[in-house]
Amino acid sequence: MPKAQRTTNDRAAAPPRRGQGNGTRLERSAARREAILAAALDEFSVQGFAATRLDDVARRAGVAKGTIYLHFRDKEALFQELVRSVLGPFVGTLEHVLASEVPARVIFGQMVEMFVREVYGTRRKDVIRLIVTEGTRFPWLAEFYYREVLSRILGAVRALLQRAIERGEISPSVARFPQLLGAPAIVAILWNSLFERFEPLDVAAFMHAQLDLLFGAEKDS
Amino acid sequence: MPKAQRTTNDRAAAPPRRGQGNGTRLERSAARREAILAAALDEFSVQGFAATRLDDVARRAGVAKGTIYLHFRDKEALFQELVRSVLGPFVGTLEHVLASEVPARVIFGQMVEMFVREVYGTRRKDVIRLIVTEGTRFPWLAEFYYREVLSRILGAVRALLQRAIERGEISPSVARFPQLLGAPAIVAILWNSLFERFEPLDVAAFMHAQLDLLFGAEKDS
Amino acid sequence: MPKAQRTTNDRAAAPPRRGQGNGTRLERSAARREAILAAALDEFSVQGFAATRLDDVARRAGVAKGTIYLHFRDKEALFQELVRSVLGPFVGTLEHVLASEVPARVIFGQMVEMFVREVYGTRRKDVIRLIVTEGTRFPWLAEFYYREVLSRILGAVRALLQRAIERGEISPSVARFPQLLGAPAIVAILWNSLFERFEPLDVAAFMHAQLDLLFGAEKDS
Amino acid sequence: MPKAQRTTNDRAAAPPRRGQGNGTRLERSAARREAILAAALDEFSVQGFAATRLDDVARRAGVAKGTIYLHFRDKEALFQELVRSVLGPFVGTLEHVLASEVPARVIFGQMVEMFVREVYGTRRKDVIRLIVTEGTRFPWLAEFYYREVLSRILGAVRALLQRAIERGEISPSVARFPQLLGAPAIVAILWNSLFERFEPLDVAAFMHAQLDLLFGAEKDS
DNA sequence: GATGAATGAGGGTTCATTCAT
DNA sequence: TATGAATGAACCCTCATTCAT
Numbered sequence: 001m002p003k004a005q006r007t008t009n010d011r012a013a014a015p016p017r018r019g020q021g022n023g024t025r026l027e028r029s030a031a032r033r034e035a036i037l038a039a040a041l042d043e044f045s046v047q048g049f050a051a052t053r054l055d056d057v058a059r060r061a062g063v064a065k066g067t068i069y070l071h072f073r074d075k076e077a078l079f080q081e082l083v084r085s086v087l088g089p090f091v092g093t094l095e096h097v098l099a100s101e102v103p104a105r106v107i108f109g110q111m112v113e114m115f116v117r118e119v120y121g122t123r124r125k126d127v128i129r130l131i132v133t134e135g136t137r138f139p140w141l142a143e144f145y146y147r148e149v150l151s152r153i154l155g156a157v158r159a160l161l162q163r164a165i166e167r168g169e170i171s172p173s174v175a176r177f178p179q180l181l182g183a184p185a186i187v188a189i190l191w192n193s194l195f196e197r198f199e200p201l202d203v204a205a206f207m208h209a210q211l212d213l214l215f216g217a218e219k220d221s
Numbered sequence: 222m223p224k225a226q227r228t229t230n231d232r233a234a235a236p237p238r239r240g241q242g243n244g245t246r247l248e249r250s251a252a253r254r255e256a257i258l259a260a261a262l263d264e265f266s267v268q269g270f271a272a273t274r275l276d277d278v279a280r281r282a283g284v285a286k287g288t289i290y291l292h293f294r295d296k297e298a299l300f301q302e303l304v305r306s307v308l309g310p311f312v313g314t315l316e317h318v319l320a321s322e323v324p325a326r327v328i329f330g331q332m333v334e335m336f337v338r339e340v341y342g343t344r345r346k347d348v349i350r351l352i353v354t355e356g357t358r359f360p361w362l363a364e365f366y367y368r369e370v371l372s373r374i375l376g377a378v379r380a381l382l383q384r385a386i387e388r389g390e391i392s393p394s395v396a397r398f399p400q401l402l403g404a405p406a407i408v409a410i411l412w413n414s415l416f417e418r419f420e421p422l423d424v425a426a427f428m429h430a431q432l433d434l435l436f437g438a439e440k441d442s
Numbered sequence: 443m444p445k446a447q448r449t450t451n452d453r454a455a456a457p458p459r460r461g462q463g464n465g466t467r468l469e470r471s472a473a474r475r476e477a478i479l480a481a482a483l484d485e486f487s488v489q490g491f492a493a494t495r496l497d498d499v500a501r502r503a504g505v506a507k508g509t510i511y512l513h514f515r516d517k518e519a520l521f522q523e524l525v526r527s528v529l530g531p532f533v534g535t536l537e538h539v540l541a542s543e544v545p546a547r548v549i550f551g552q553m554v555e556m557f558v559r560e561v562y563g564t565r566r567k568d569v570i571r572l573i574v575t576e577g578t579r580f581p582w583l584a585e586f587y588y589r590e591v592l593s594r595i596l597g598a599v600r601a602l603l604q605r606a607i608e609r610g611e612i613s614p615s616v617a618r619f620p621q622l623l624g625a626p627a628i629v630a631i632l633w634n635s636l637f638e639r640f641e642p643l644d645v646a647a648f649m650h651a652q653l654d655l656l657f658g659a660e661k662d663s
Numbered sequence: 664m665p666k667a668q669r670t671t672n673d674r675a676a677a678p679p680r681r682g683q684g685n686g687t688r689l690e691r692s693a694a695r696r697e698a699i700l701a702a703a704l705d706e707f708s709v710q711g712f713a714a715t716r717l718d719d720v721a722r723r724a725g726v727a728k729g730t731i732y733l734h735f736r737d738k739e740a741l742f743q744e745l746v747r748s749v750l751g752p753f754v755g756t757l758e759h760v761l762a763s764e765v766p767a768r769v770i771f772g773q774m775v776e777m778f779v780r781e782v783y784g785t786r787r788k789d790v791i792r793l794i795v796t797e798g799t800r801f802p803w804l805a806e807f808y809y810r811e812v813l814s815r816i817l818g819a820v821r822a823l824l825q826r827a828i829e830r831g832e833i834s835p836s837v838a839r840f841p842q843l844l845g846a847p848a849i850v851a852i853l854w855n856s857l858f859e860r861f862e863p864l865d866v867a868a869f870m871h872a873q874l875d876l877l878f879g880a881e882k883d884s
Numbered sequence: 885g886a887t888g889a890a891t892g893a894g895g896g897t898t899c900a901t902t903c904a905t
Numbered sequence: 906t907a908t909g910a911a912t913g914a915a916c917c918c919t920c921a922t923t924c925a926t
Contacts, residue, residue: 025906032907048358050271053899064908066902075900133354135415137269142415150416177430179408179422186411187404194356194363195371201400209398213434246926250889274916285891290918467905471910490800492713495895506912508898517896575796577857579711584857592858619872621850621864628853629846636798636805637813643842651840655876692885716920727887729923738921 033071035061037082045126049134086127091148098156104164105215112207115185120203125189154178184210254292256282258303266347270355307348312369319377325385326436333428336406341424346410375399405431475513477503479524487568491576528569533590540598546606547657554649557627562645567631596620626652696734698724700745708789712797749790761819767827768878775870778848783866788852817841847873
């Protein structure tokens with residue numbers, strides 16, 4: 001989406017339908033909160049944090065500007081909640097997959113598939129991008145991502161690689177840099193966000209190519 | 222409070238010393254321009270384009286706010302000149318290195334060394350980061366980088382890989398994604414800008430590990 | 443010091459009295475808009491468009507600076523709306539008066555009275571002055587005034603003079619320049635705005651003197 | 664000249680021809696001063712005082728910005744000198760003409776011709792306009808014009824009208840408003856500056872029509 | 885004298901945040 | 906609870922004025 005100018009009047013999902021029976025007061029409040037988070041992600045992704053106007057977030061969410069402040073202390077808290085709400089629930093499932101006992105090659109194959117489906121194909125991709133683009137301005141952001149996501153994944157990957165080395169599935173030297181496994185994922189997200197219009201990158205194939213380097217080329221795709 | 226950390230009163234190198242014999246008028250004008258560019262890079266790198274105040278750039282460069290406008294049309298032009306001035310002179314040297322006729326493995330080893338010395342060890346690293354962080358908001362930025370830098374590098378790398386495959390130095394499958402060679406470089410820059418305080422990444426070793434994957438482990442590093 | 447006289451802290455009519463029951467929200471919004479227009483007219487009339495600070499307009503209107511932008515796109519739009527809001531409603535009444543069937547002399551006498559009461563005695567006088575002083579810098583302003591006001595008045599006056607000539611009330615030669623009837627009105631406004639402190643000009647008498655020239659001296663005033 | 668956008672690189676009369684023998688140092692200084700005054704009049708006339716940039720004046724005059732300050736204390740002093748330099752020498756000649764002993768009708772006929780030639784056909788017209796447009800913002804301007812020009816002209820005109828009345832050339836009632844004689848002149852200048860593109864006004868004919876009203880229609884055009 | 889780079893106060897405009905309804 | 910009009914601090918950019926050359 002290289003669009004830089006502002007979209008004006010496209011709101012999120014359903015029209016407000018105020019005063020109708022679509023849920024209890026609590027449910028409606030929660031739905032509003034979600035709508036705001038979704039709208040904020042849209043805007044932050046395109047404009048960046050600093051250049052995003054809460055006015056636009058509110059319009060896109062179909063709420064009034066003041067409503068945002070009923071759910072979030074300020075713009076930065078909204079950003080923080082956004083990152084947590086998108087990434088938080090995901091962390092648990094990651095460790096689960098990595099703890100499996102099947103061969104490393106198979107697990108990493110599953111990881112690629114999972115990344116493409118659950119990250120690259122979803123809004124999580126945008127949050128990952130936001131961490132890269134806003135991380136230096138918001139130390140809590142880099143820290144949150146490192147502590148809650150990266151360190152856990154890397155820990156699990158290190159354990160997995162250790163087992164793979166012990167089984168002779170992989171060369172010992174690469175275990176020093178588990179980041180080598182994640183690098184193509186990050187690069188794929190960034191590449192397509194910046195250069196897709198010039199030269200699109202096939203994310204899954206790209207990641208598999210890196211797996212081929214690590215484990216030797218095999219049957220898959 | 223969207224103001225993240227904000228450095229206040231550190232100016233560039235030498236104090237102004239108005240009216241002294243530090244160069245001709247033209248020389249001092251050029252020096253000021255450079256000081257502004259350097260200060261802008263500092264600020265843009267930390268705050269991002271949108272959150273950077275030209276006031277801070279001016280203070281850091283040791284000039285008055287209005288002086289910026291003697292050298293650059295507006296904030297975005299300053300940004301544009303910044304990217305061009307840092308990357309422009311570099312583009313030529315890149316192709317020179319990649320055109321060498323020694324074995325691919327050797328060339329890529331030189332590339333790693335060159336990247337560490339000429340990019341990671343310099344302000345160019347910060348400009349690369351800016352392209353990643355601001356590229357979606359400034360289409361000209363992504364386009365400039367793709368046309369002037371990426372496409373040229375990738376073209377040369379592809380040619381190099383082709384020769385390497387023909388000589389049997391490398392497996393044919395990887396030639397499809399020359400980006401695999403650059404991925405560790407980008408990831409290393411981003412990793413250390415975000416997570417160095419938690420877990421620093423040895424850039425050279427990281428890149429060499431990827432080379433080992435491509436060519437098989439060897440003597441170097 | 444290009445700041446001529448500058449009135450500082452006199453605001454409009456009533457103090458803000460926020461949160462009190464002075465009208466519905468819509469009424470208060472409209473009242474604010476009017477206050478801003480009135481304040482803008484005051485400032486523009488004295489300082490001219492370019493030298494007027496919106497800060498001063500806001501203070502005089504008793505609102506914050508940002509409030510102006512809730513009602514007007516920018517400074518020039520405020521100016522435009524100001525001219526339209528003051529002159530617009532007046533255009534219709536003009537033609538009505540000129541269409542009367544009584545003798546020309548009587549109609550022009552009524553016109554004088556109407557001008558003194560409805561233009562010279564009101565803010566419309568200031569808008570007329572603004573058209574003279576800012577008309578060259580804002581082509582839309584001169585055009586608006588010519589199309590919406592002048593050409594209509596002149597058309598009606600020409601018709602009226604034609605009838606007067608046919609009835610022998612007036613010499614044919616003057617019909618060529620209906621502007622001769624309006625000239626004293628314009629000159630009176632300008633004279634008193636510039637030289638009243640030295641030598642005030644009796645607007646009604648001045649205009650009647652011109653009528654006397656056209657129709658011959660008679661009973662009135 | 665309804666042109667609102669700025670003309671960029673058209674300088675006044677002769678190219679600088681620095682270092683050539685076009686006069687003594689004093690002569691060249693005086694020439695520069697004149698060039699600046701001429702350029703200032705051009706710019707002030709089109710943009711108005713407040714919106715005129717001394718940068719543009721300097722460029723149009725073919726001098727550097729700083730040079731203006733060698734001749735004039737500040738922007739307002741430049742404006743003041745401009746008005747004085749254009750109108751000052753003219754005042755004397757006016758009184759001379761009005762003191763003539765020929766019939767009033769003849770004198771006024773000469774005045775019309777003189778106005779068209781010496782005012783409307785010259786830069787003096789622009790200064791008159793500036794007095795109208797900037798007079799409220801600069802009290803000294805209105806005062807200067809009233810004291811040095813208007814009061815003198817009106818005095819002479821009053822005396823002339825008095826004589827004309829005594830000779831029966833004119834009705835006594837009009838002597839009360841000598842401004843009636845000048846009104847068409849002012850209105851003609853303003854009309855053509857604002858509305859010439861829609862409906863040009865023949866200045867000489869317009870003024871003669873007013874004379875015809877005062878003295879009765881006669882031979883002259 | 886003449887220059888024009890440099891200055892920095894000032895003004896138009898934006899937008900996060902508040903609060904009366 | 907939700908609204909959105911109102912606020913005012915902040916920021917980009919301009920331009921009158923200065924001053925070292």
